[in-house]
Amino acid sequence: MSESCIEIIGGGLAGCEAAYQLGKRGIAVRLYEMRPDRKTAVHQTDRLAELVCSNSFRSDERDHPVGLIKREMAAFDSLIVKAARASSIPAGGALAVDREAFSGHVMQALESLNAVSLIRQEVTEIPPGFSIIAAGPLCSDALAQSVHQQLGDTGLYFYDAIAPVIEYDSLDLEVVFAQSRYGKGEGSDYLNIPLSKAQYLELHRDLVTAERAEIKAHDSLKFFEGCLPVEVMADRGVDTLRFGPLKPVGLTDPRTDQQPYAVIQLRQDNYARSHWNLVGFQTQLKWGDQRRILQKLPGMANARFVRFGMIHRNTFVDSTKHLLPTFQLKNHPQCMLAGQISGVEGYIESASVGLMCGLNMARMIRGHAPVVFPSTTAMGSLAHYVTFQGHRELQPTNVNYGIFEPLPPGKKIKRSDRRRAYAIRALQDLLRFALASELDIDEPFLRTQLAELEPTAV
Ligand SMILES: Cc1cc2nc3c(=O)[nH]c(=O)nc-3n(C[C@H](O)[C@H](O)[C@H](O)COP(=O)(O)OP(=O)(O)OC[C@H]3O[C@@H](n4cnc5c(N)ncnc54)[C@H](O)[C@@H]3O)c2cc1C
Structure with a gap:
């Protein structure tokens, strides 16, 4: 050298x-x-x-x-x-x-x-x-x-989690609607899965009870606060997600003309607009449970996953x-x-x-x-x-x-x-x-x- x-x-x-x-x-x-x-x-x-x-x-x-x-x-x-x-x-x-x-x-x-x-x-x-x-x-x-x-x-290290990515043409666009929060940018920059109160509560129940992937950790799990898995946020209280990444403010469901109780947003992930990632929905749930829970959501019954969420070690x-x-x-x-x-x-x-x-x-x-x-x-x-x-x-x-x-x-x-x-x-x-x-x-x-x-x- x-x-x-x-x-x-x-x-x-x-x-x-x-x-x-x-x-x-x-x-x-x-x-x-x-x-x-x-x-x-x-x-x-x-x-x-x-x-x-x-x-x-x-x-x-x-x-x-x-x-x-x-x-x-x-x-x-x-x-x-x-x-x-x-x-x-x-x-x-x-x-x-x-x-x-x-x-x-x-x-x-x-x-x-x-x-x-x-x-x-x-x-x-x-x-x-x-x-x-x-x-x-x-x-x-x-x-x-x-x-x-x-x-x-x-x-030092901590653990980090990543969010699933879904194929666009597997979404039901009669239900999932295109809209940016407060109308910023183009209307089609984000897709939104609207949740009623009952659907949100069921999602919350699912997240806290679903099986989480095991990791080879010798020490207790430490997560980065800015990138917590959804299930860890759900553990903190029933409303944590609704006031966090699933907040509905600035969004109106065109089918009802109302703000939904909670919203999961998807953001375009490639030029072709064929891949969309679930915003703020990083997760360490087992892949089978990710599919089961997400496919229960409105417009997601036939969702195909380009990639599942996962957890990894982060060295610094x-x-x-x-x-x-x-x-x-x-x-x-x-x-x-x-x-x-x-x-x-x-x-x-x-x-x-x-x-x-x-x-x-x-x-x-x-x-x-x-x-x-x-x-x-x-x-x-x-x-x-x-x-x-x-x-x-x-x-x-x-x-x-x-x-x-x-x-x-x-x-x-x-x-x-x-x-x-x-x-x-x-x-x-x-x-x-x-x-x-x-x-x-x-x-x-x-x-x-x-x-x-x-x-x-x-
Ligand atoms: C799973 C995950 C999800 C993340 N999500 C986001 C996100 O959504 N948004 C965000 O802003 N940040 C995110 N981050 C945080 C982080 O900022 C990114 O990982 C970012 O890529 C870090 O940049 P880097 O250059 O330090 O490392 P990297 O971009 O990871 O580059 C390091 C490179 O070094 C190579 N390498 C490793 N060891 C060796 C070796 N011994 N010899 C030769 N090559 C080696 C690797 O293959 C890799 O290509 C995420 C991190 C991870 C791990």
């Missing part, structure tokens, strides 16, 4: 973004991906940047933290954001993609870079030189062990203990951890860490010190959150304004204006930071985003 070649382990969202950021700067990269020879429990293809569950990159609103992080990344020419925009499909205020087209864009962009070589091989140890470990929540056992050895502890390190805010390992600073394994959660968050690692690795190779992104920005807030030492118990985090440096005290800002205030400050600080650190940033793009938020903020 030559010193100037960066080894990136894992061709997922973080690894591909990091490879692109380095490759486009002419820095040699070896990108290792173990599929197809070695599979994970959830990946289904041999493609790079495969989206393992939902096809959504969540909100695309400019002042939403998830919309904001996409704009911050786009300002650094993020491959993942470009590919998502190029393969987007209608999804109301969210950015959802055709998953095949999305990974096709990513693969094409990397193939076009001479500096990037793709090697289909499992890596079982942390490389000795410059490297980025982006092996994801399903990092292979051998590599996970090598990471834990390097860190001198057993690492205790980043507060082991990582610098540049994602370098404290005891091996030539190695960075990127993506979910670094303690963030979500496609876009994982890619954003890949982007920060790529930019900083490029700096290090060229003899500059790596830089820490400001904690007033979406990307920087993730870096600070996962490496902040004061957590009672670290849980992988999505980006949200709760992890940003708070707005300065004094000036009273109306609740409804707070999101915008956070977003404006983030983009202004990102621009200042990038210019001061001599990072390539698309200044005109950032200024346009700022002007859209607040014409006087530019």
Whole structure:
């Protein structure tokens, strides 16, 4: 392994973004991906940047933290954001993609870079030189062990669940109706299964009594709060789902002209509109029970399943203990951890860490010190959150304004204006930071985003 070649382990969202950021700067990269020879429990293809569950990159609103992080990344020419925009499909205020087209864009962009070589091989140890470990929540056992050895502890994990996907032409469209909540986006972005009170109560009973898949756990099950299986939410109370993912607000059943008692939404999962996933309906129930319970629902009697929900282990390190805010390992600073394994959660968050690692690795190779992104920005807030030492118990985090440096005290800002205030400050600080650190940033793009938020903020 030559010193100037960066080894990136894992061709997922973080690894591909990091490879692109380095490759486009002419820095040699070896990108290792173990599929197809070695599979994970959830990946289904041999493609790079495969989206393992939902096809959504969540909100695309400019002042939403998830919309904001996409704009911050786009300002650094993020491959993942470009590919998502190029393969987007209608999804109301969210950015959802055709998953095949999305990974096709990513693969094409990397193939076009001479500096990037793709090697289909499992890596079982942390490389000795410059490297980025982006092996994801399903990092292979051998590599996970090598990471834990390097860190001198057993690492952390929690359990995650994914939602079933249904074939469109197996739904009864006399009953299941197309509509977006509050009429956002196109009316046909979402399909809705309307439930009466009796149907909802029966579903609740079914969820709490159905058989759950056993997992090989030595320890008690720990779930990520942001992605609880429906049956775990159902255990918490009869109304938990009705006020959570099955909330009916903003939806009217055209057959009755009334808001249903509860609604299960389906979101388009591919360009062809032939696959639809059940939104927020991630589950660990046994497959037979999933079929039995879901086929009882209105319009679902003949539902065919493209994929059932399932549960999997999710590996991440205790980043507060082991990582610098540049994602370098404290005891091996030539190695960075990127993506979910670094303690963030979500496609876009994982890619954003890949982007920060790529930019900083490029700096290090060229003899500059790596830089820490400001904690007033979406990307920087993730870096600070996962490496902040004061957590009672670290849980992988999505980006949200709760992890940003708070707005300065004094000036009273109306609740409804707070999101915008956070977003404006983030983009202004990102621009200042990038210019001061001599990072390539698309200044005109950032200024346009700022002007859209607040014409006087530019
Ligand atoms: C089942 C599941 C469902 C999820 N659902 C969502 C969701 O709906 N929305 C969302 O925003 N986030 C979701 N996540 C969370 C997470 O953000 C994604 O997993 C995201 O893909 C993480 O990006 P990553 O780059 O860190 O890892 P990945 O995208 O998983 O990429 C890691 C890659 O490394 C490869 N690899 C692993 N070990 C080795 C090795 N030793 N050598 C070589 N290659 C290796 C893997 O094959 C994989 O391709 C989900 C996670 C899981 C596991």
